[in-house]
Amino acid sequence: MFKSLIRATAAFGTAALLSTSALAAGDLVITFDDLNPDKKAAFEAAVEAFKKANPDINVTANNGDREAHKNTIRNALQNDAPDVITWYPGNRMGPFVDAGLFADISDLWASDENLKGNFNAIKPTMSRDGKQWGVPYSYYQWGVYYRKDIYDKLSLKEPATWDELLANCDKMKEAGVTPFTIGTKFLWTAAGVFDYLNLRTNGYEVHNDLTAGKIKYSDPKIKATFANWKEMIERCSFVKNHATMSWQDAIAPFAKGDAAMYVMGNFSVGQYKDAGLKDEQIDFFPFPKIADVPRAEEAPADAFFIPAKAKNIENAKKFLSFIATAEIQGTWNKAIGQLPPNAAAEINKDDKFIVEGMETVSTAAGLAQFYDRDAPAAMAKAGMEGFQKFMLDTSTLDEVLANLDRVQAEVYK
Numbered sequence: 001m002f003k004s005l006i007r008a009t010a011a012f013g014t015a016a017l018l019s020t021s022a023l024a025a026g027d028l029v030i031t032f033d034d035l036n037p038d039k040k041a042a043f044e045a046a047v048e049a050f051k052k053a054n055p056d057i058n059v060t061a062n063n064g065d066r067e068a069h070k071n072t073i074r075n076a077l078q079n080d081a082p083d084v085i086t087w088y089p090g091n092r093m094g095p096f097v098d099a100g101l102f103a104d105i106s107d108l109w110a111s112d113e114n115l116k117g118n119f120n121a122i123k124p125t126m127s128r129d130g131k132q133w134g135v136p137y138s139y140y141q142w143g144v145y146y147r148k149d150i151y152d153k154l155s156l157k158e159p160a161t162w163d164e165l166l167a168n169c170d171k172m173k174e175a176g177v178t179p180f181t182i183g184t185k186f187l188w189t190a191a192g193v194f195d196y197l198n199l200r201t202n203g204y205e206v207h208n209d210l211t212a213g214k215i216k217y218s219d220p221k222i223k224a225t226f227a228n229w230k231e232m233i234e235r236c237s238f239v240k241n242h243a244t245m246s247w248q249d250a251i252a253p254f255a256k257g258d259a260a261m262y263v264m265g266n267f268s269v270g271q272y273k274d275a276g277l278k279d280e281q282i283d284f285f286p287f288p289k290i291a292d293v294p295r296a297e298e299a300p301a302d303a304f305f306i307p308a309k310a311k312n313i314e315n316a317k318k319f320l321s322f323i324a325t326a327e328i329q330g331t332w333n334k335a336i337g338q339l340p341p342n343a344a345a346e347i348n349k350d351d352k353f354i355v356e357g358m359e360t361v362s363t364a365a366g367l368a369q370f371y372d373r374d375a376p377a378a379m380a381k382a383g384m385e386g387f388q389k390f391m392l393d394t395s396t397l398d399e400v401l402a403n404l405d406r407v408q409a410e411v412y413k
Contacts, residue, residue, distance in 0.1 A: 027058045028083050028312050029062070029311075029312070030047065030084040031063075032061065033064055033069035069086070073085065073087060076307075081307035084316045085304070086305070088302065093134065101307060101309075102306065102308060103308045104133065105132055105317065109126075112324060114324040120343070134304055134320075136304075137341070138302050138336065138338045139361070141299055142266070142298035142370075143285060143360060144286070145254075145264055145283070146285065147254065154177075162289065177260050178237055178239050178259040180260075182245075183250030184243050184388045185243060187384035187388055189263075189264070190391055191387060194225070194371060194383075197228050199296045200228075201225045204365060207296070208374070210375075212374075216408065217405050218401045222401075230397075239259050243388060254277075255272065263287065296368055297361050297366075297367055300369055300373060301341065301367070324342060326340075326345040326346070330342075337351070382404060383404060
């Protein structure tokens with residue numbers, strides 16, 4: 001798999017190699033942030049492919065722990081910055097953009113054929129102040145994973161609307177099946193449910209305005225989101241004791257058939273199979289429509305950025321352009337089981353979840369980066385604590401909203 005990533009550079013041809021060797025050598029320092037074996041190997045293969053295509057560039061590639069990277073990136077950007085660094089799109093890149101710590105690469109987006117024509121779905125989340133600030137290398141879809149065999153047994157169809165989902169929940173409960181599993185011990189899973197309810201109730205712009213601190217949590221629009229969540233909790237219901245379970249723990253009732261649906265990201269599919277479920281027992285559908293708003297999706301992305309203090313900006317842009325190619329994006333994401341942001345890249349057509357995921361995100365009106373990426377860390381922590389509290393006791397809504405308004409006023413002042 002990874003050798004094919006290196007072979008993908010053949011598309012650039014001998015002429016490309018000659019043209020790069022004719023240029024001044026120069027250096028390139030890259031900082032990556034994922035030590036998971038498959039993602040580490042995919043990154044290293046992409047770097048080797050770039051080095052083969054650009055033999056006169058001296059590349060230094062560093063990789064480290066993702067959580068540690070979150071704590072050290074600001075210091076790295078302000079001091080001895082690398083030439084390329086990984087971070088997240090959307091509001092999560094906002095503080096570094098606003099502080100002048102990321103380089104504006106709008107010129108690259110305007111001139112590179114791949115970026116101009118094949119990244120339309122994800123371009124908005126890479127943009128701020130009308131400019132582009134990074135190049136994504138991978139993303140993945142969220143949605144509703146469900147037990148197809150349970151659906152078939154109960155003669156249910158994939159719901160396209162909120163009312164259809166609620167009607168399905170009624171039939172599941174009559175059959176003794178809990179509609180939704182979830183594990184909120186580590187909080188972020190509740191944020192996924194909140195995001196989808198908010199995206200379907202109010203749309204993409206309201207999601208962005210809320211996570212950017214432009215509207216309050218007590219705003220009527222957000223109260224409408226919680227009203228729908230209350231209906232989901234009462235009419236559908238989630239597994240009991242979810243606050244004591246991790247997202248992996250919550251797979252057990254799903255695998256046993258005690259629960260039929262899971263609002264989750266595509267990274268979870270392998271875990272379902274590890275729990276004993278067969279491919280034909282699992283399927284996927286986008287979170288159903290609630291209000292008449294354009295359909296946006298949760299599709300967290302990972303991207304490369306160029307620090308404003310980078311020493312080798314032209315080589316950095318060359319690397320980002322290389323990473324944007326369909327060949328590299330396709331092979332990289334086949335290797336890690338995710339989606340290539342380049343719409344022209346090949347996907348693993350033997351994986352039905354990847355096929356459905358690509359169709360879901362490529363036709364979306366907007367791609368949210370997930371609540372705890374789009375909101376500042378302090379706001380995200382308080383928000384997710386509030387979401388879990390509400391799920392455990394919906395009568396706490398006024399208390400939860402008042403606290404989130406208070407935290408928001410502090411965080412965004």
